[in-house]
Amino acid sequence: MLMLLTVFVHLIAVSGAIGSGILFYSGISTQEELMLGKFRIQHEFVKRVRRLKDENEESKLEKILKDAGYPFGLNANRYTAIFIGLMLVILVAYVVTPAFRGDGFNLFGLVSVVAVFLIGTPDIKYSGFNFLMKKVKELNQAKIQAEVFTFYELALNELRLMENSRIQAYTMIRDLAPNFSKMAPSINMLLFNWNTVGHASALDSWAKEVGGEEARALASVFKTLDVVDRDTAIKSLEGQQEMFMKAQIENFRRRIKVKADLAKLPIMATFALLMANYLAVVVIMCLNLLNSNM
Known part of the structure; x- marks a missing residue:
């Protein structure tokens, strides 16, 4: 509002x-x-x-869309323009135009405007928009955590295939960066901060941005890659394998649940529209009965 x-x-x-x-x-x-x-x-x-x-x-709307990864390229300005425009189109088509034509008050049009407002407004905590953005955020976070696991596996395999005992963490991260999509912005920022604020601060910022215990554990290992030999680094990563496997299984379950919730949205929206239409018909019938009795 x-x-x-x-x-x-x-x-x-x-x-x-x-x-x-x-x-x-x-x-x-x-x-x-x-x-x-x-x-x-x-x-x-x-x-x-x-x-x-x-x-x-x-x-607040911009923060919600940013946390959801700007779905469909929407920011606060674009969403506001689309939302207000849609409400105006429905208002003019189903309320204003029938009134000018002399068709009387259109209850269905008014219910449609109210329904669109309740579904699309970000100011109501349990609106359809906030529910959808929450699920999109959860899905994006699950995808990021899946890429963290991929990052762990690729780093471990890279170390196992290395012939030299000297490790360059920056070069390894830079070479692995093209394998990621959701984490690409955070990894690019990590590489940028590596040479500006130092590798320790850059890795801490990356782990905080990505979130999760797995990212923090991976960042702690990367902090020491430049000063330890290859065998020690491999043992450090292998020691975290059980934690990463459990996290990956839980993350897979979470992704399945979020996708199932998103798949239910069209059914829920259709049911809500049918119920709204049913209520509008009942109200119109009651009003017609009252008018005929008067």
């Missing part, structure tokens, strides 16, 4: 600026004044739009 109020206030402000610009144009005559007025209106409009974008980028 807060998001809608913020957008509504800015729309009123922009409309007021446009209206004042029209009135301003009607009261001036010289070409210089026309150009100056045009620049002032453009500046005010750009300032309002930029302020709205900045507020969206720092909003």
Whole structure:
């Protein structure tokens, strides 16, 4: 609701600026004044739009979408525009247009607007949007943890295949980086921070960003790769094999559960629409009966 109020206030402000610009144009005559007025209106409009974008980028909605990995490329500004636009289309098509045609009050249209708002708003904790983003976040986190396990296996196999006893952790991570997709941004940042803030701080930041006990354990091993021999590094990683295997099994179960929950969403949405339609029909029938008795 807060998001809608913020957008509504800015729309009123922009409309007021446009209206004042029209009135301003009607009261001036010289070409210089026309150009100056045009620049002032453009500046005010750009300032309002930029302020709205900045507020969206720092909003709760932006944080939710960022945690979910920006699904379908949606950020707060794009989602707000799509959400408001969809509500306006439904409102005009099913409420405003029938009213202008003289068809009377359209209860189904009003119920549709309310349903879209309840499903799509991020301001209600248990809305459909928040539920979907929570599941997408869980699925992305499960995929990241699966890549952490792959990272562990690739590093262990790389050490086993090495002929030299000297290990360069930075080179190993850089060579393994193309094998990952979900972890690609965090690994690229790890490589960047390696030579700027130091390998220990870079690995700690990477483990914190990825999350999980497995990432922290892997980071602790990589911290010592440059100062230990190959056999010691292999034993360190092999000592964590049981932990990684258990985590991988649990992570696989979690991914199956999240995918099953996401697969249920179309069925749940269809059931909710059928129930809403049924309630609308019942209410309309009751209203018609009351009107006929009166």
